[in-house]
Amino acid sequence: MAKLTIDDQEYEFPDGTSLFDACRQARGEALPHFCYHPDLPVAGVCRLCQVEVEGMPKLTIACNTTVRDGMVVHTRSERVNKAVQQVLEMHLINHPVDCPICDQAGECGLQNQYMQYGLYESKVPMAAKVKKHKAKVIGPYVILDQERCVLCSRCVRFCNEVTGTGELGIYNRGDRAELDVAPGVELDNNYSMNTVDICPVGALTSRDFRFAKRVWMLKNTRGVCPGCATGCNVRIDHEGGRVYRLKPVYNPEVNGRWMCDRGRMTYKELHDERRLLRPFAGGREAAWTAASVALADLLRDGGFSLVVVGPRASLEEMFLARKLAPADAVVGGPADLDRGEGDDLLLDGDRTPNRGGLKTLGIPEPAAADLAARITAASGPVLVLGGEPGRDAGVAAALAGCGGLVVIATHDGPSVQAAAVALPGAAWAEQAGVFVNRQGRWQGFAQAVARPGAAREGWRILAELAGLAGVETAPQSLRALRKEIVDTVLSEGELDMDRMPETGFVPGGGER
Ligand code: SF4
Numbered sequence: 089m090a091k092l093t094i095d096d097q098e099y100e101f102p103d104g105t106s107l108f109d110a111c112r113q114a115r116g117e118a119l120p121h122f123c124y125h126p127d128l129p130v131a132g133v134c135r136l137c138q139v140e141v142e143g144m145p146k147l148t149i150a151c152n153t154t155v156r157d158g159m160v161v162h163t164r165s166e167r168v169n170k171a172v173q174q175v176l177e178m179h180l181i182n183h184p185v186d187c188p189i190c191d192q193a194g195e196c197g198l199q200n201q202y203m204q205y206g207l208y209e210s211k212v213p214m215a216a217k218v219k220k221h222k223a224k225v226i227g228p229y230v231i232l233d234q235e236r237c238v239l240c241s242r243c244v245r246f247c248n249e250v251t252g253t254g255e256l257g258i259y260n261r262g263d264r265a266e267l268d269v270a271p272g273v274e275l276d277n278n279y280s281m282n283t284v285d286i287c288p289v290g291a292l293t294s295r296d297f298r299f300a301k302r303v304w305m306l307k308n309t310r311g312v313c314p315g316c317a318t319g320c321n322v323r324i325d326h327e328g329g330r331v332y333r334l335k336p337v338y339n340p341e342v343n344g345r346w347m348c349d350r351g352r353m354t355y356k357e358l359h360d361e362r363r364l365l366r367p368f369a370g371g372r373e374a375a376w377t378a379a380s381v382a383l384a385d386l387l388r389d390g391g392f393s394l395v396v397v398g399p400r401a402s403l404e405e406m407f408l409a410r411k412l413a414p415a416d417a418v419v420g421g422p423a424d425l426d427r428g429e430g431d432d433l434l435l436d437g438d439r440t441p442n443r444g445g446l447k448t449l450g451i452p453e454p455a456a457a458d459l460a461a462r463i464t465a466a467s468g469p470v471l472v473l474g475g476e477p478g479r480d481a482g483v484a485a486a487l488a489g490c491g492g493l494v495v496i497a498t499h500d501g502p503s504v505q506a507a508a509v510a511l512p513g514a515a516w517a518e519q520a521g522v523f524v525n526r527q528g529r530w531q532g533f534a535q536a537v538a539r540p541g542a543a544r545e546g547w548r549i550l551a552e553l554a555g556l557a558g559v560e561t562a563p564q565s566l567r568a569l570r571k572e573i574v575d576t577v578l579s580e581g582e583l584d585m586d587r588m589p590e591t592g593f594v595p596g597g598g599e600r
Pocket residue numbers: 236237238239240241242243244267286287288289291292
């Protein structure tokens with residue numbers, strides 16, 4: 089352990105701790121910085137994190153220094169503040185200061201640090217600034233403004249060290265130095281938009297989010313990406329019932345600080361034109377009351393003869409769906425649908441968020457041909473929810489021939505088209521729930537935006553179906569349902585599903 093003094097207070101840190109991290113803990117906030125990033129190798133190029141260490145003639149950069157026993161460090165002295173101001177001024181010499189039209193405004197390291205340390209009059213008139221490329225498309229998702237770049241090299245290190253794809257580099261020298269893609273190359277890897285997150289200024293911005301919304305107008309809700317079985321933790325940025333973007337949320341047990349581009353785009357499905365907004369009964373749009381009458385008629389002789397619950401349903405929906413038919417008549421699947429190519433970083437070949445839930449509840453997943461045969465052989469009403477099994481042609485044909493099909497869906501599709509009664513359900517950002525990821529980790533998500541049209545929470549629809557099917561133990565609230573899940577699946581009291589741990593919960597893993 090090293091004992092040192094930071095800003096007149098004594099601290100103790102394990103040997104090898106970076107002085108940058110030590111100062112962050114001591115101050116309760118990070119030192120000014122552009123190039124330091126906790127998940128990238130140290131570059132030490134921006135010179136912003138300078139601190140005064142007694143006994144050293146010059147100021148030193150904290151990100152490239154480790155703590156030493158007996159060190160006396162000053163982070164807020166006049167000398168340090170002056171140095172930070174000078175370095176900031178240097179970074180701003182050729183900066184275009186086009187904050188009003190910059191998507192980064194409101195979450196920009198340069199803006200924020202200028203407000204804290206700068207506040208000087210620029211000595212360089214706009215006309216004398218070096219001009220570089222603005223709005224240069226460098227990949228399917230990312231656009232580059234070279235004038236705004238502070239050459240921190242975070243994006244370069246990300247592409248070299250995290251994805252190993254090496255598309256970016258810093259070319260030329262002095263005030264002509266600029267960030268760019270290598271000649272003939274595009275920034276096109278599964279994780280390219282993480283460069284937008286880590287760029288401390290508005291040099292790399294998202295083509296998708298470009299000019300869509302001022303960031304200070306967005307509200308944030310924590311969620312879980314529905315794009316694959318990894319279950320990356322996300323922040324859903326939304327306003328006025330519309331989701332504008334997903335950003336990764338740090339979870340050291342699941343996704344660290346990254347997420348893939350494919351996952352970021354999953355929010356688009358929430359607002360697409362295929363959303364099912366009203367119930368349908370007998371091929372016509374119907375009110376919920378009319379749909380309930382049709383359902384009561386369908387279920388008058390008892391429950392469902394087959395329930396097909398897909399891996400996009402929440403754990404709560406899966407648990408309730410299990411009550412609607414005998415155990416051997418509740419299946420998932422098809423097991424061979426929603427598969428793609430995974431990679432070594434985060435993206436899983438299973439492109440659904442809750443196959444882990446099916447596994448947890450012991451719901452088997454037949455292959456498409458077997459599922460089609462089960463549907464064809466069903467002697468009474470069939471319920472489909474939690475995905476679109478009809479994307480398999482054989483299953484679609486079986487569903488089309490099914491007389492008493494009830495579907496809970498977020499989007500129109502072959503199942504809805506074949507249904508006697510189709511009911512609009514809430515999508516992942518429109519209701520609370522739990523997904524179980526590929527590690528078996530239970531991860532909770534909250535409702536971010538209002539449900540569109542007449543869509544309802546899946547568990548409420550299933551509770552109503554349970555009532556109509558004569559199931560006596562249908563829960564009356566989400567809380568009651570969750571308690572029943574915990575009591576059935578876990579040891580009693582092991583988890584409060586309304587207060588899920590931030591990093592998720594692995595049954596038997598000792599995590600609370
Ligand atoms: S584009 Fe952004 S992340 Fe990349 S070097 Fe420039 S400022 Fe840093």
